[in-house]
Amino acid sequence: MGDFDGRRALVTGAGGGIGRAVAIHLAKGGARVACLDLEEAAAQEVAGEIGPGAIAVSADVSDESQVHAAVETTVDAFDGLDVLVNNAGITIIKSFEETSLEEWERTMGINLRSMFLVTQRALPALKASDAGAIVNMASMAAGHFTVPHVAYASSKGGIVAMTRDLAFELAAHGIRVNAVSPGPIATAILGKLTDEQIEQAGLRFLLGRMGRPEDVAEAVGFLASDRAGYITGATLPVTGGAELATRPLRPEDA
Numbered sequence: 013m014g015d016f017d018g019r020r021a022l023v024t025g026a027g028g029g030i031g032r033a034v035a036i037h038l039a040k041g042g043a044r045v046a047c048l049d050l051e052e053a054a055a056q057e058v059a060g061e062i063g064p065g066a067i068a069v070s071a072d073v074s075d076e077s078q079v080h081a082a083v084e085t086t087v088d089a090f091d092g093l094d095v096l097v098n099n100a101g102i103t104i105i106k107s108f109e110e111t112s113l114e115e116w117e118r119t120m121g122i123n124l125r126s127m128f129l130v131t132q133r134a135l136p137a138l139k140a141s142d143a144g145a146i147v148n149m150a151s152m153a154a155g156h157f158t159v160p161h162v163a164y165a166s167s168k169g170g171i172v173a174m175t176r177d178l179a180f181e182l183a184a185h186g187i188r189v190n191a192v193s194p195g196p197i198a199t200a201i202l203g204k205l206t207d208e209q210i211e212q213a214g215l216r217f218l219l220g221r222m223g224r225p226e227d228v229a230e231a232v233g234f235l236a237s238d239r240a241g242y243i244t245g246a247t248l249p250v251t252g253g254a255e256l257a258t259r260p261l262r263p264e265d266a
Contacts, residue, residue, distance in 0.1 A: 014043075015238065016236075020092055021093075026048055026058055027055050028049075035066070044066065048073070048086075074118075074129070083133040094144060096147070098146070098149060103119070103164040139185045144187035146182075147236050148175050152196075154193065155172075217254045
């Protein structure tokens with residue numbers, strides 16, 4: 013038996029990167045998965061890769077009416093919902109002075125507003141589940157400076173706070189709420205880097221490599237499963253120790 017046999021899951025931002033890895037991981041564990049993404053073709057591709065038991069749903073997660081329709085489609089298709097993974101997000105790497113109000117609001121809309129909208133709409137179905145679990149995608153940037161992206165870091169800090177508050181409010185309904193806090197992960201965001209550059213960057217971290225989407229998916233799967241049945245309100249770092257220290261690129265730099 014898998015960790016998610018009989019479970020029904022919704023993953024936002026499932027069209028690529030971490031979201032894709034999470035959707036596939038949950039499906040391998042036995043879950044029926046709704047792959048939600050702004051790009052319909054990307055959602056369909058991941059759902060097709062998973063096969064029977066997966067559906068593709070397209071929506072702008074910062075738009076209230078589209079979120080309502082997407083969650084309704086998912087709940088109707090699966091006759092309920094047990095697991096929600098709020099993963100959709102964007103980053104804009106700019107200094108505070110260079111960041112426009114439009115960029116700030118767009119980042120907050122996709123990263124933080126979406127979590128409010130999707131979670132609130134999914135709550136009735138999650139309350140009806142006997143295994144309700146929510147996993148939110150935070151970031152190492154919520155507590156540690158990485159690169160200049162003030163809007164992104166601020167939105168992720170909000171996610172950590174929302175996770176904590178939701179855990180308190182929803183415990184009475186048997187719903188656990190946790191977050192995963194990834195460090196540098198080799199996804200499309202790093203698309204301008206060569207494989208060699210990614211490998212060299214990974215050597216600076218304690219575990220000697222860049223993180224993979226599958227590393228994050230494993231953590232999400234754990235927190236969403238019964239194996240984490242006594243864990244709520246937690247933020248689990250998946251960073252390779254990047255927030256603790258980094259290795260020098262050359263021995264003479266030590």
